[in-house]
Every structure is written in C-alpha cells, then in structure tokens.
Amino acid sequence: MRPLPEELQRVLDHRVETLEAIKQLLTESLRLNTPHEAIDPDVPLFAAGLGFDSVDALELLVAVETRFSLKLEEDVVRDAFRSLNSLVDLVLAKQAEKVAA
Amino acid sequence: MSEALLDDLLALRTAAGLAHHPDTVALWLRGPAALDAAERLLPTELFLREGQVRPSLLLSETGVVDAEVLVAALGEDLLLLAEGPGASSLRARAEHSCEGLEARAELDAELDVLSLSGPFAWEPLRAVEGPSVAGLPYGHALHRAESGYLLRTGGSGEFGFFLLAPRAGRDALFEAYGAPGEGPPVRRVSLDALDHCALEAGNFSARADLAPGLTPLELQLQARVSWHKTHPAVAALEAHRREGFRRRLTSFVVAHELPRGALVELDGEEAGAVHRCSYSPSLGFYVGTALLELPVAHSGIDALSARDAGGELRPLRTVSPPFLRTLSFVVHPQRNRWAERATLTPPPSSRVPSPQEAR
Numbered sequence: 001m002r003p004l005p006e007e008l009q010r011v012l013d014h015r016v017e018t019l020e021a022i023k024q025l026l027t028e029s030l031r032l033n034t035p036h037e038a039i040d041p042d043v044p045l046f047a048a049g050l051g052f053d054s055v056d057a058l059e060l061l062v063a064v065e066t067r068f069s070l071k072l073e074e075d076v077v078r079d080a081f082r083s084l085n086s087l088v089d090l091v092l093a094k095q096a097e098k099v100a101a
Numbered sequence: 102m103s104e105a106l107l108d109d110l111l112a113l114r115t116a117a118g119l120a121h122h123p124d125t126v127a128l129w130l131r132g133p134a135a136l137d138a139a140e141r142l143l144p145t146e147l148f149l150r151e152g153q154v155r156p157s158l159l160l161s162e163t164g165v166v167d168a169e170v171l172v173a174a175l176g177e178d179l180l181l182l183a184e185g186p187g188a189s190s191l192r193a194r195a196e197h198s199c200e201g202l203e204a205r206a207e208l209d210a211e212l213d214v215l216s217l218s219g220p221f222a223w224e225p226l227r228a229v230e231g232p233s234v235a236g237l238p239y240g241h242a243l244h245r246a247e248s249g250y251l252l253r254t255g256g257s258g259e260f261g262f263f264l265l266a267p268r269a270g271r272d273a274l275f276e277a278y279g280a281p282g283e284g285p286p287v288r289r290v291s292l293d294a295l296d297h298c299a300l301e302a303g304n305f306s307a308r309a310d311l312a313p314g315l316t317p318l319e320l321q322l323q324a325r326v327s328w329h330k331t332h333p334a335v336a337a338l339e340a341h342r343r344e345g346f347r348r349r350l351t352s353f354v355v356a357h358e359l360p361r362g363a364l365v366e367l368d369g370e371e372a373g374a375v376h377r378c379s380y381s382p383s384l385g386f387y388v389g390t391a392l393l394e395l396p397v398a399h400s401g402i403d404a405l406s407a408r409d410a411g412g413e414l415r416p417l418r419t420v421s422p423p424f425l426r427t428l429s430f431v432v433h434p435q436r437n438r439w440a441e442r443a444t445l446t447p448p449p450s451s452r453v454p455s456p457q458e459a460r
Contacts (some may be wrong), residue, residue, distance in 0.1 A: 001394050002370060008404055015399055037342060038328055040321035041399070042303065042352070042422055047239055048156045048254075049324050079452065083303075085400045085421035086452075092401075 018088050021067060029063040030056055041085040049083070057081055070094045102380055109294035110382055113257055115428060116439065117219030118290035119278050125214040126188045127265060128195055130179040134202035139172060139179050142198040144317075144334050146327035149174040154240050154252050158325050159187055159194065160334035164316040164341055169307035171263075173242040173252055180242070180250065182214065182263065185307030212249065213268045217278065217287070218261040218295065220428035221439040224284030226251075226262060229277045235434060257295055258302025259429040285439040301381055301388060303352060303422025309377060310350075310390075318346045319392060348373060349398035352424070353405070355387045355417040356456040363407045365391050365417070372397050375407055381424065383450050386457075388424045391417075420453040 004012065023039050026032040032039075032050065043049045045057070052060070060081070065072055068091050072080075080090035112118040130138050139147055145157035151174055159168040167187025173180040183191045195206035217226060226234055230245060237243060242252040249270075255261015266274050278287045296309040305322060316338055317323050326335060351373075358378055365373040371394075378389030397405065400421040406414045426448040431437075437445060 001367075001372065001396055004396060005368070005404070008402065011401070012396070012399055015401060035328060038323045038326070040323050040349075042321045042350075043324045044303075051324075079426070082423060083421060089400065089421050 015088060015092065018091055019084060022064065022084055022087055022091070025060065025063040025067055026050075029059055039084065041088070042083050044083055045081055045087075064091065068095070070098075102382070106291065106294055106297070107382055109288065109290040110297060112286070112288035112290055113219050113259060113294055113298050114383055115220065116285035117217060117222040117225055117287045118294065119275065119287050120216045120218070120290050120292055120295055121271075122184065122214040122216060122263075122292065124184070124188065126181075126183040126191050127209040127212045127214060128181045128183070128191050129207045129209055130181065130195060130199070130204055131177070131207060132199075132202070132204040133177075134199075134204040135177070135179050138195065138198045138202050138204035138206070139181070140330075141202075141332075142195055143170060143172065144326045144330060144332050144338075145172075146330060147172060147179075149179075151176075152241050152243060154242050154254055156254075156325060158317060158322060159183060159185070159191060160317075160338075161187075162333045162337060164318075164334045164337040165313070166307075166311055166315055166317060166320060166322065168311075169305065171252065171254060173250070175242060175244065175250065180209075180265075182252075182265075185311050188307075211267050212265045213271045215264040215266065215271070215274065216255070216261060216295065217264060218255055218257045218259050218290075218298070219285065220259050220432045221285040221437075221442070222260045222262065223434040224439055225278050225282070225287050228282055228284055229274075256302065256304035256306060257298035258304065258423060258425070258427040259298070260432070260434070283438070283440055297379055300377055300379060300390070301383065301424050302427070303424065312376070316341060316346070318342060319348055320350050346395075348392040348394055350376060350390050351393045351398045351400070351419050352388070352390050352422040353417040353419050354424070354453055354456045355389065355407075355415055357409050357413070357415045358387055359389060359407050359415065359417070360410050363409070365393060365405050365407045366414070367397060367405055372405060383425050384455070386455050388453075389417075393419070416456070418454065418456060424453050425450045426452055 023036045143157040154173045157170045168183045168185030171182040237253045249266040252263040296306045299306040359375045363375040373393035376390045381388045403418040406416045
C-alpha cells in the first residue's frame, strides 16, 4: 500500500501505541506468556480467548487505570473488557474526554 | 434475508433455538497416551482437567485452518468435535497422530450432534436433562443422564450447548425439546442462523469464515496456537509471520449490503476485500468482516469504502466486535425465567456506532 493520509496515519499510530501499551500490561501485570505479535487485537479476554478470570480482570483494570491515569466506571468496564480492541476504544474515548474537558 | 431466517434469529436472540449439525465429526481418542496423540494432532497446548472443553483448530502443515475442533476431557478419553471443510479428514489425521503411541482414534458414527442456544436455553435444558445441568460452567462437558454428552460452549453470543445423543434417539430428543411447557418455545433453527449470530457476536464460525489459504494469523485465532509447541503447523505459522502476513480479518458496519469478495478501497487504492456482510435485524444495519491490509486492519477507520452489487461505492467503518449486546448478558440462569422475561431490562443492543452515526 502507498503511505496513508497523514491524519489517518496519526490516528492509527496513536491507536497502535495504546494497543501495544495494553499488551505490555498483559505480559507484565498478568504475566501472559505470549509474544506481543501473537496477541490478536480482537481476541476475547475471557473464556475461549485469553482465558482470563474475574481476578485477572480486576488486575488489568487497576493496571490500565494506573498506566493511562484514568478512572473507569464499573458500568463501562464490563462492556469494554471484551477484547483488547474494545479496551483500546475505551481508553481512547476517555483520553478524548479529558482533552475536551 | 428470508422470513425463516428472520424467525430463526428472533428465536435465538429472545428465546431458544435447536439446531442439527449433520456434518460435525465426533471422534474419540482413547488409551493411556490419548493426550499425547491430541498434542501431536492439534496446535493448542491441552491442559485439560476432567470435564473441561477447549477450542482448537485442525491445521494443514502450512498452517491453513481446515476445521475448528473442540476437545473435551471425559474420563480417561478425549472427545473431539470438528466442524468446517476439513472436518472429514479428522479421522485419518488422528490415526496418524496415534502411530507409535498407546492411543487409538475411533470415529463415533453413533453420536448425533445438536446444539441449543438462546438467552433462555437453560430452561428447556433443565426440563429435559434434569436440574444438575444448571451448574455446568462455560467450557465444560458432562455425561448426560440417559446417554450421550452435553458441552457448554457456543459462539452465538447467547447461552449455548452442544447435545450429543445416539442417532436413534434424535427424534425423541427433538420431541422432548419441542414439547410446550413453562419455558420458552424451542424453535428448530438453521446453521445459517447460528453463523449469522456468530458474526454479530464477533465469534469465529468454521462453516462461514473458512476460505482457502487463511491461517490463524489472518483470522485472529492465534490464541488457539501454542507458540512454544513443536508442531509442523506452528513452525509454518512462525515462518508466515516472519515473512510478513498481509491481511487481517477486521469487523465493519455499513449501510448497504456488500458482496463477498468486493474490493475495499482507500482513496481509490485496494486495501482489502469483503469477507462476510449481512443485515443485522437486531441492529437495523449491515455488519461484516473484511480481510484488510495490516496498516488499515484497525478499528475506528471511516475512510474505507467498497462497491455494492450495483457498483455504487459505499462507505464503511471498521469497529471492534462484538457488534451487539445480547439478552444473555442480563439473564441469570438461576434467577430469570422466560415467564418473567417482561421484568428484565434488555441492554442497549448496539455496541458499535451505526453507519450513519459513524460518518
């Protein structure tokens, strides 16, 4: 592919940085023993995906809040903790809210 | 979308649906080295406790996905259920994996495979199978009271179970689940309906998603591969990744139907191809997946478009699956009954922006 339009590339770079940062949390905080390139962005965090349980979810929540300096409300967390991508969506939305405020 | 398919989807999303899986292959690995044979056969590391079920894949030596395999540890044996275009090769491959081991592969032609799915699937299940099934956790299996096996799995986004019963008892089982009672009506549903639900739920369906040449890297199924394992397909996948795989399955929403294979474009340049696209009656717009070039295989992009069957360029937006929240999200099997469904507050169905909102 030829180079992407500048604005799109900027948005995607920020998304990929956030995704990589969350993968780093999975390997550091949750001791996930998988190479980063082998963690798919849409893989479910629970059950048939990465197999996390409720304790893992709590650890990940704390790690994400600390890493990104965010406070995540309970009602949005359950919905966002489906996959890495949905977690990235939440982090990006919260960051945008902070900037707007 | 046909009326029958719409009715099937309504049943699956609001009550319960029973489907027959005639092409699903059931095979036993037996003997003291059954687990060793399974480890040879499959790319997934199988740490299985008694009664546990784990999803895996049947891969070619080049790493292409031939079928989806569920592995259940039942007593000293392993039960393998395979779905997909390559499922019929399971027996030959399993026999090959048993060579030199104290293990044998036995195709179970007597077991018929049915599935029961839906937010209130628990009720008819309890009524037919007995109250002991109520505590069966996700990803577990048990031997059923009469004969056959029950696996709690499912990819529809609703509560889901595989029922394995002797072929001779299939009609009686359909009759038992179809008998009117206090629970929800149980509709006979098609596999197409289950595949549609899997798409909406962001889950893999071997029947609908497999295509020649696709590996776990393109299909986002790497969690089913153990990268520490010595396995010919794993080695091939590592090489495929090193050489740089080009495309990844990515979900999108769109206001118009797009044909399979339609080119996805970015500023007039090819950026991928539509894999699946279907109208979601639950959401009121089209949902789909596309194999997109890696630089744009990300959620949140609204600069892509593809041509519909009439040649019109239609904008699409990539999103993070699942597309919707299902009623099963709020149904508690021990507390919520079909008869009291009006007291439940369904979640807002859409998890993604509609194509109109997105633009």
